[in-house]
Amino acid sequence: MESQNEDHTAKLLRAQTHVWNHIFSYINSMSLKCAIDLDILDIIHKYGQPMPLSQLSASLSINPSKTDYLYRLMRILTHSGFFSQQKVNENEFEMGYVLTDASILLLKDNPLSMTPFLKAILDPILTKPYYELPKWLKNDDPSTFHTTHGMKFWDYCGREPRLNQLFNDAMASDTQLIAKVVIEKCKEVFKGLESLVDVGGGTGTMAKAIAKSFPQLECTVFDLPHVVADLQGNDNLKYVGGDMFESIPSADAILLKWILHDWSDEQCVKILKNCKEAMKRNGKEQKVIAIDMVMENEIEDDESIETQLLIDSIVMVFFPGKERNEKQWAKLIFSAGFSDYKITPVLGLRSLIEIYP
Secondary structure (H helix, E strand, O other), X not given: OHHHHHHHHHHHHHHHHHHHHHHHOXXXXXXXXXXXXXXXXXXXXXXXXXXXXXXXXXXXOOOHHHHHHHHHHHHHHHHOOOEEEEEOOOOOOOEEXXXXXXXXXXXXXXXXXXXXXXXXXXXXXXXXHHHHHHHHOOOOOOOHHXXXXXXXXXXXXXXXXXXXHHHHHHHHHHHHHHHHHHHHHOHHHHOOOXXXXXXXXXXXXXXXXXXXXXXXXXXXXXXOHHHHOOOOOEOOEEEEEOOOOOOOOOOOEEEEEOOHHHOOHHHHHHHHHHHHHHHOOOOOOOEEEEEEEEEOOOOOOHHHHHHHHHHXXXXXXXXXXXXXXXXXXXXXXXXXXXXEEEEEEEEOOEEEEEEEO
16 A cells, blocks of 8 residues: 555656646746857857856856856756766866757857747747737637737738848748758759749748759749848849739749748648649649658657647747648648649658649
8 A cells, every 4th residue: 555655656746847847848948048148159169178167157247146057057058958068178177068969050150050040939029929829729810929919920020120030030040951951962853943933932041042053943032022122133043022822923843941831721722722823834844842841750759749749839829820741731732733742851850842733
């Protein structure tokens, strides 16, 4: 009997720890944001060797009475995998902080930096809707963002330059890494194409990389007028403003990078039908190239699955969108009148989806 009580007590305490971890998990995000706002990652990187706490504190101009608090901040971030510790030199026991692969991805001067993405997602404009999630689930608004701010996300971006800038910078930072991988690992995708339209291409990060690597391609960045206003193209790159729900410029291939997950099934079918219409007037090689998540697709580790679920929550709260599994993707593709598709899972949590007329 006593053993059973001990087992029950142990289960309760484990359950309490699990609940605590979820209650406090926002502290990981805000601690990382604090480190970025203080330039801790860039200061350690520039130091060029394991950086002792005392040196880090002095470099940050931390109030001397707060050094222990800085240590406690660094302890959380070290546990989270953003720093590790090494001996300052072989003859001393003093330890210093060094960067990890994750923190290198957050350096300001890293061309693949994810810092703009962090700043956008953790901005109060985008965190506030989560407080309205219970209210939204009981009303008929299209998104929690709409319940919170009284308008759709894209309309808010059109009226609020700061959010528009945050969002465009976040998407551009994400695209830098994806473009690098696509161009390195998926060159065959662009074989035989003469023209490509990057729908929802923002400020053109993806299209610029493609245009540079494949000079035979005529590339067009197509996005809302306020996004592409005043942007200048070059020899094989141009910008066009418009609405993908009305029509899409004509091309051999239509690129949809992280677009379809923002929209409902009905809206996605409309976008895909407009893509199909845009390809009718062109040559032999025709396809839609979608870059998006395929849920439950060759991903086994818990962290990756959790990240996919969290991103699904983001598109649910900000837009009327969702992440989809292969069966759901197939239903969209065939409902829009396409004949076949091919999924290539080479982009981490996302896949490259080729959709054929």
